[in-house]
Amino acid sequence: xxxxxxxxYLVKVAEFGSFTMAADELNVSQPSLSSQIAVxxxxxxxxxxxxxxxxxxxxxxxxxxxxxxxxxxAEARRALSAARQAVxxxxxELDIATVHSATLGLLPTPLRRWHESHRGxxxxxxxxxxGDELSTAMRRGEADVAIGPTPSEWPGHVVDLGEExxxxxxxxxxxxxxxxxxLALSRLAERRWVHxxxxxxxxxxxxxxxxxxxxxxxxxxxxxxxxxAPLLAAxxxxxxxxxxxxxxxxxxxxxxxTSPATKRPLAIYHRTDSDPLTVAFSHSxxxxxxxxxxxxxxxx
Numbered sequence: 001x002x003x004x005x006x007x008x009y010l011v012k013v014a015e016f017g018s019f020t021m022a023a024d025e026l027n028v029s030q031p032s033l034s035s036q037i038a039v040x041x042x043x044x045x046x047x048x049x050x051x052x053x054x055x056x057x058x059x060x061x062x063x064x065x066x067x068x069x070x071x072x073x074a075e076a077r078r079a080l081s082a083a084r085q086a087v088x089x090x091x092x093e094l095d096i097a098t099v100h101s102a103t104l105g106l107l108p109t110p111l112r113r114w115h116e117s118h119r120g121x122x123x124x125x126x127x128x129x130x131g132d133e134l135s136t137a138m139r140r141g142e143a144d145v146a147i148g149p150t151p152s153e154w155p156g157h158v159v160d161l162g163e164e165x166x167x168x169x170x171x172x173x174x175x176x177x178x179x180x181x182x183l184a185l186s187r188l189a190e191r192r193w194v195h196x197x198x199x200x201x202x203x204x205x206x207x208x209x210x211x212x213x214x215x216x217x218x219x220x221x222x223x224x225x226x227x228x229a230p231l232l233a234a235x236x237x238x239x240x241x242x243x244x245x246x247x248x249x250x251x252x253x254x255x256x257x258t259s260p261a262t263k264r265p266l267a268i269y270h271r272t273d274s275d276p277l278t279v280a281f282s283h284s285x286x287x288x289x290x291x292x293x294x295x296x297x298x299x300x
Contacts (some may be wrong), residue, residue, distance in 0.1 A: 004076050005068075007069035009033050010048060016053045016065055027109050029294035043164040078266070092121045092277050095282040097134055097143035099201060100127050100226040102266075105245025106164075107147065110288035114281065129269065130201035138269070144278045147285065150267040157270055159282055163263040164291045166205060167244045167300070168256040169229075171236040180300075182259035185213035192220035192234045202226060206241045210261045244296045257300045266291070 012022035013033070023030040041048050048062035058066065091097065098107065103125065115123070126142060128134045131149030138146045138154075147162025150158065168183055170176060176183065188208075195217060196203030203222075210217045220238035223229050226246065233240040247255060268282045 002026050002043060002069075003036075004073060005261050006036050007072055009036050010040060010062070011066065011069055011073065013049060013056055014062065017057065019056060025141050027112070031294065049142075070181050076104050076271045085086055088210065089106075090182055092120070092144045093124070094145070094277060094281055095124045095126060096281075097126045097128065097137050097146040097148075099131060099134055099148040100129060101243045101246050102147050103127055104227055104244055105293075106266075106291070107245075107285075109290075110285045113288060114284055115145065117284075120151065127197040128232045130204070131195075138271075144274065145268060145270040145282055147268050148266065151269060152267040156272040157282070158275070159286045161268060161286060162291055164266050165244050166174040166209070166262040166264070167247070167296070168239055168241055168258055169233040169247070170256075171234055172252050173236070174239075174254060174255075177254045179256065181257075182261070183256035184259045185210055185262075186215065188239050189213070189216065191217040192238045193217040194229050194238045195219045195222045195260065196226075197222050199223045200224075200226075202229070202242065205262070205264060209241060218222065242300075244292045245290075247293070247296050249293070249295045255296065255299050266278050 009022065009026065009028075010027055013019055016022045018023065019030050019034055023033045026033065037049065044061060044065070046061050048065060050057050050059050050062075077283070080262065111120060111123070115121075128148075131151070134146050134148045135154065137143060138151075141165040147161075150160070168185070168188070176187065193206070195206060208216060223232065223295065228241070229240040230242050230247055230251070230253060232238075233260045241258070243264075244255075268286050270278050270282055274282075
């Protein structure tokens with residue numbers, strides 16, 4: 001049985017007549033969209049779309065499915081609306097706590113989709129430099145839900161998001177730029193690094209990773225803003241280590257996975273007695289978050 005997401009993908013491809021344009025509209029990678037359409041076609045037992053040199057058009061099977069796909073999507077929207085009204089999440093306010101890197105890399109697309117489906121909900125975002133600051137803010141009741149490094153102890157609900165990979169960034173003309181595959185941090189032991197300000201969570205991760213590789217990083221400069229680090233590294237000021245999720249899609253630097261891999265566990269967490277709005281938001285964001293964008297995976 002086709003999923004609602006597969007129906008949505010089929011409808012958008014039919015609407016735009018293009019996999020590329022549909023993927024852009026849905027904010028998913030084209031390979032992911034094509035893969036889901038292929039799964040749906042296998043279930044149907046035949047082609048739903050005809051791939052022409054300059055356009056995509058529906059086959060007879062596709063034309064037969066489209067009205068039902070649209071009806072299923074409309075019914076799902078009505079079902080969600082009815083449920084939200086029943087549990088009181090059609091309107092309200094949410095305070096979300098997170099770390100700077102999550103705001104940059106993980107949350108833009110999930111938050112946009114949440115906003116599109118919950119326009120009556122007002123959202124306030126509280127950002128922190130360190131996972132400890134994040135969990136402290138939650139304990140003080142400064143936010144309804146937190147998204148960031150997994151807390152060491154939390155008395156409420158914790159939803160595991162998996163492990164986020166950190167990558168090395170150097171300039172595109174760096175002497176290591178032609179290296180293929182993961183890069184050992186020890187090869188950068190003599191370099192001066194683009195590091196982070198004292199108290200920044202990513203600075204601690206960088207120090208810990210370098211210590212594991214047997215050295216203490218020399219410092220070229222320290223940055224306060226998370227987004228500055230990969231840009232300055234790409235400009236040639238020194239290597240840095242940042243979450244893969246914050247690398248822009250158009251980026252001039254060279255990106256390497258580390259050997260061994262450098263990762264940190266991430267989670268969404270909130271209090272046990274959280275209201276239905278907080279619980280619904282947590283489930284929605286957990287289902288939407290992608291820890292490593294396709295454009296970064298393709299460059300590693």
